Amino acid sequence: MHPCNETQEKIAAGQRLSAEDQRHAAACARCAAVAASYSLLDATLETFAPRVPDGFADGVMALVAAEAAVPEGGTARTVGRGQRMLRWFERPPVQLIVANAAALCAVFNVAWFVMRVFLADVALGGTP
Amino acid sequence: MDDEFLVRQILGGNREAFRLLVLRYQRPLFRFLGVLGFAQDAAEDVAQQTFLRVYRSLASFDPRQAKFATWLFTIAKRLAANERERAHHRREQPVQSLPEVEAPPAPADPAVAAERTRRLAAAIAALPEALRSTFFLSQVKELTLDEVAAVEGCALGTVKSRIHRAREQLRAALVEEES
Numbered sequence: 689m690h691p692c693n694e695t696q697e698k699i700a701a702g703q704r705l706s707a708e709d710q711r712h713a714a715a716c717a718r719c720a721a722v723a724a725s726y727s728l729l730d731a732t733l734e735t736f737a738p739r740v741p742d743g744f745a746d747g748v749m750a751l752v753a754a755e756a757a758v759p760e761g762g763t764a765r766t767v768g769r770g771q772r773m774l775r776w777f778e779r780p781p782v783q784l785i786v787a788n789a790a791a792l793c794a795v796f797n798v799a800w801f802v803m804r805v806f807l808a809d810v811a812l813g814g815t816p
Numbered sequence: 817m818d819d820e821f822l823v824r825q826i827l828g829g830n831r832e833a834f835r836l837l838v839l840r841y842q843r844p845l846f847r848f849l850g851v852l853g854f855a856q857d858a859a860e861d862v863a864q865q866t867f868l869r870v871y872r873s874l875a876s877f878d879p880r881q882a883k884f885a886t887w888l889f890t891i892a893k894r895l896a897a898n899e900r901e902r903a904h905h906r907r908e909q910p911v912q913s914l915p916e917v918e919a920p921p922a923p924a925d926p927a928v929a930a931e932r933t934r935r936l937a938a939a940i941a942a943l944p945e946a947l948r949s950t951f952f953l954s955q956v957k958e959l960t961l962d963e964v965a966a967v968e969g970c971a972l973g974t975v976k977s978r979i980h981r982a983r984e985q986l987r988a989a990l991v992e993e994e995s
Binding site: 697700701702725726728729732733739740741744745747748749751752753755756779780 | 831832834835838839842843846856860863864867868871872905932933936954955976979980983984986987990991
């Protein structure tokens with residue numbers, strides 16, 4: 689007797705069925721039902737594709753041409769340079785570094801201001 | 817003309833050979849990005865970036881290490897992940913809805929076909945991302961399962977298991993509502 693499980697496993701995995709498996713799937717009602725349901729899935733999937741915009745390849749080739757035209761080291765951009773810089777600043781590690789640097793500057797400035805006021809006070813004859 | 821021949825042509829200065837590669841892979845690439853959940857505009861953007869990145873890096877492509885299709889989809893997958901991350905930081909949703917389909921399936925009743933497509937789209941959107949990505953890479957005819965495993969960075973057994981689970985979930989979604 690042909691093992692149904694084996695045939696159904698192959699159908700489910702999308703594997704090619706041997707001639708023996710195909711004969712069995714055609715004769716066995718349970719396997720035939722499984723095969724039919726997966727055929728429906730495969731047929732529906734075949735038609736399920738997003739639209740490639742008209743002239744997409746031309747657009748890519750235009751970018752490639754622009755890439756070839758820019759001087760060595762430069763690159764053709766799919767987005768503007770400013771936009772790319774903004775995206776760079778949106779990265780959390782960059783934002784963290786910038787925030788820490790700003791905080792450090794603030795602390796340093798306050799310390800520097802206090803020290804200058806304090807030293808000036810002493811220089812003018814005040815008590816420390 | 818196989819991919820490696822075209823790559824040699826491009827590296828030899830025949831830029832137009834790249835157009836053939838774009839035409840060959842644009843549809844599978846859009847399909848892959850579409851089912852990953854990218855809306856039409858975002859899919860176009862990532863597809864364009866992918867081809868441009870491929871063109872820029874063509875000199876570093878080594879056909880002894882991977883097939884061209886494997887290499888291209890590895891780049892596409894990485895750029896798609898980057899785009900997702902950027903959109904997340906911008907608090908945007910690149911994943912809006914599945915893109916429009918090109919044509920309804922073939923059964924006699926167009927309403928049935930449209931309903932099937934809608935259910936399938938919903939079932940695809942509900943798949944966990946790893947399953948979705950692996951499953952749709954497996955649908956790309958140019959990639960073998962070994963190559964899908966290489967793109968996904970996982971074992972062949974994992975790929976087979978993911979395909980099996982994804983197919984089962986999609987089939988169940990189609991059949992359950994129909995019966």
